[in-house]
Amino acid sequence: MNSFWDKYPQLQRELEDVKEIMKKNVKTNEKYIEKPLLDLIDSGGKMLRPAFLLLSSKFGKYEKDKHQNLAAIIEMLHMATLIHDDIIDESKLRRGQTTIQSRYGKDYAVYMGDYLFSKCFMMLSEDYSMENMRKISKAITHICMGEIRQYYFRFRSDVSLKRYLKIVSGKTASLFAMSFHIGAKESECDEKMSKALGKIGYNIGMAFQIIDDILDYTAEEETLGKSIKNDLKQGFFTLPLIFALLEDNKRLEILIEKEDVTDDDVIEIINIIRSSNGLTRAKKLAVRYTERAFSIIDSLPNCESKEIIYEITEKLLKREY
Amino acid sequence: MNSFWDKYPQLQRELEDVKEIMKKNVKTNEKYIEKPLLDLIDSGGKMLRPAFLLLSSKFGKYEKDKHQNLAAIIEMLHMATLIHDDIIDESKLRRGQTTIQSRYGKDYAVYMGDYLFSKCFMMLSEDYSMENMRKISKAITHICMGEIRQYYFRFRSDVSLKRYLKIVSGKTASLFAMSFHIGAKESECDEKMSKALGKIGYNIGMAFQIIDDILDYTAEEETLGKSIKNDLKQGFFTLPLIFALLEDNKRLEILIEKEDVTDDDVIEIINIIRSSNGLTRAKKLAVRYTERAFSIIDSLPNCESKEIIYEITEKLLKREY
Structure with missing residues (x-):
């Protein structure tokens, strides 16, 4: 394990x-x-x-x-x-x-x-139950829509924060939310409690994906660049890049719009983003989602599970892998 | 329509x-x-x-x-x-x-x-009902297994008749069978009638796919060869070819085992198969499945649907497109 x-x-x-x-x-x-x-x-x-x-x-x-x-x-x-x-x-x-x-x-x-x-x-x-079946198939449609959306808006340097969040919400947060929600429903928690747990999952999921996207830019040398190059080649622009583009960096715009991104280009892009506020702003947003999760966790009845969820949420935010 | x-x-x-x-x-x-x-x-x-x-x-x-x-x-x-x-x-x-x-x-x-x-x-x-859900998801797993099986046994000139039939049963006949079966179940037909209808679907589906595979070899000039070349390139050997190989044709074996099948090779393969008994034997098998379908259709109570099913089954066997 x-x-x-x-x-x-x-x-x-x-x-x-x-x-x-x-x-x-x-x-x-x-x-x-x-x-x-x-x-x-x-x-x-x-x-x-x-x-x-x-x-x-x-x-x-x-x-x-x-x-x-x-x-x-x-x-x-x-x-x-x-x-x-x-x-x-x-x-x-x-x-x-x-x-x-x-x-x-x-x-x-x-x-x-x-x-x-x-x-x-x-x-x-x-x-x-049929109700769960419906929930689960709905979550899967959301994941697919998130992925299709990401693909559709590839190579668009004007990809907005709003659109990025919608993609992440579909492709990652929806399954996190559903895992929490369905666990609660199937153990006969009432609607209010199930919804609260589902929201915790949603917020953890949003933070989780944002951290993933940040880690692509801060990874160790040996893995650094691989995912980013892959993402850039496919035209997927993630949060640190989106925030960096908001700083009106012409060089960055030219680089990401190149038809064929070279290894040197990737290194330059990484350096520009590292020296911009992109990573800090992305991290701030991940913290905000985590805090939202914390505040709902606080409202849960005290038990061991509550503590574990709290600790894991924190651990996922702070992870470096 | x-x-x-x-x-x-x-x-x-x-x-x-x-x-x-x-x-x-x-x-x-x-x-x-x-x-x-x-x-x-x-x-x-x-x-x-x-x-x-x-x-x-x-x-x-x-x-x-x-x-x-x-x-x-x-x-x-x-x-x-x-x-x-x-x-x-x-x-x-x-x-x-x-x-x-x-x-x-x-x-x-x-x-x-x-x-x-x-x-x-x-x-x-x-x-x-959950029962139908189960039936439907089961049929889908069968389709996938049929496709995986087909892929797994590609480029195997020893692909047996038995294996071919298992592939067809999964990738085509299972959804035909399920369509018949579930229509009956959801209209409160008894188990016996539902099973009989399911079996009709299964046999029609087997005949349908065999005819499809035959038509690839007998199509008009303009489309002829395209599917076959595609199938051969991917290493999918269908029934007419399997029967032709049983005639111990060395030249055919050499051709299908070539690493890169050219357009000329495809034409030669088609000609060998056309002059073999492969197509006739495949057709015979399609007829046999159709006859099995007919004999179960005969046992159904008389009504308009019965007649239509009968006519369509015949039409599918005789189709040339």
Whole structure:
């Protein structure tokens, strides 16, 4: 299990159980389908979404099997989106392992993602309510719309803050929100509590993606530039760049509008952004979303889960990886 | 509406209604998402799956809104698989129109397909039973497994008849079977009748795909070779080729194992297959599946739907397009 949860052995054990449920559900006689999925499950992601779902469910009547199963479904849905993301980014590595698209080809990756999606809906239809089904499929449409939006507005140096936030809201925050919300609903929390938990997830998700986008610009030398070059090549302009562009830097505008961005261009872009206020302003916004999450967390009844959610929210803001 | 249904004005009108439901459901303020989907809906496919669902539902208590809505969902699911198929085949055209992947790029197409998938599950969760949800997601996993299987066994000149049939069963017959089955179930047909209708769908689907694969080899000059070259390049060996290989034709083996298949090679392959028994044997198998469908259709109670299903099954076997 990812060391992220070392401080919470109980939760860590539960996430191990969730992992086992995922493994059980991708089992099939066709080993060439099972193997890449088992590899991905074992590749050691943080499993934030299932953790949030479990933590949230403890504000009501926690039922081990039901909630762990649901947590497994959420993580598998997330995995399906990762498989498809890697096709688009043409990523060679995911969590230090070769991606399905680079190892088995794009075709494989398209259908493996689809397979996992439908598998999740099959699992959902075993046990859960239509209402949750609706929520979950809605969250997936939001993720897709976020990604489509990002793609549609690529290479637009006038991409606005508002539009960036809408993209992030779709592609990241919606699944965080849903994990919290559905955990609460399925443990019979009342509407008010479920909504509050959902909002916490939304704000954590917004902060999480902004921090991710900041880390691309502040990473260690060996990884620095890779994601940014990839993003720039695809024309995806993230928050630090958007803020830097607001400072009316002509050189930056010229660089990002170049048809073919070279390695030297990327270094220059990174340097311009580092010396602008882009990173600081982006960080401030991440802090603001985190504070919003904190203030809702404060309103929750006191319990161990509340403390863990608080600490994790802080840890995600301060992370450097 | 596609002229395929000209003989059945009532059904044709209903399929028009289904189309309107589909259009309503892809409506969104984000025109860049809506437009490609509306274009695909309007591109004039035969809408076989929704037609079969409606015809099947008439063996029980037909409820216009409910069944037309379900028919729309099935066609949208099919559309989602088409969008992803076109990525893999790198198809430029679908039903005479440019594909989403060629017009908007692969990235767009991956997420558009995903969007449509999740939209379908959202629609399903509005009204229908968990049992149907399970059936539908199961059919989708079968489709994906069929496609993955096809991809996995590419470039294998020893691809067996058994394996080919398993691929076809997954990628085509399962959705045909499901359309029939679910139409019956949702109109309160008993288990026996629903199963019989499902089996009719399965057999029609098997015959349909085999005929498709035959037509690739017998098409008019202008289109001849295109799909075959595409299939060969990707290493997909279909039934006429599999049967021809059983005749122990060394030249054919050499040709299909070439690293880079030229246009001349394709013509030679086509000629070898045309002069072999591959096409005749494939046709015989399609006839056998059709006959199996007929014999189950015979057991159905007499009604207009029964006649239409019979006629369509025959028409699909004899089609030359």
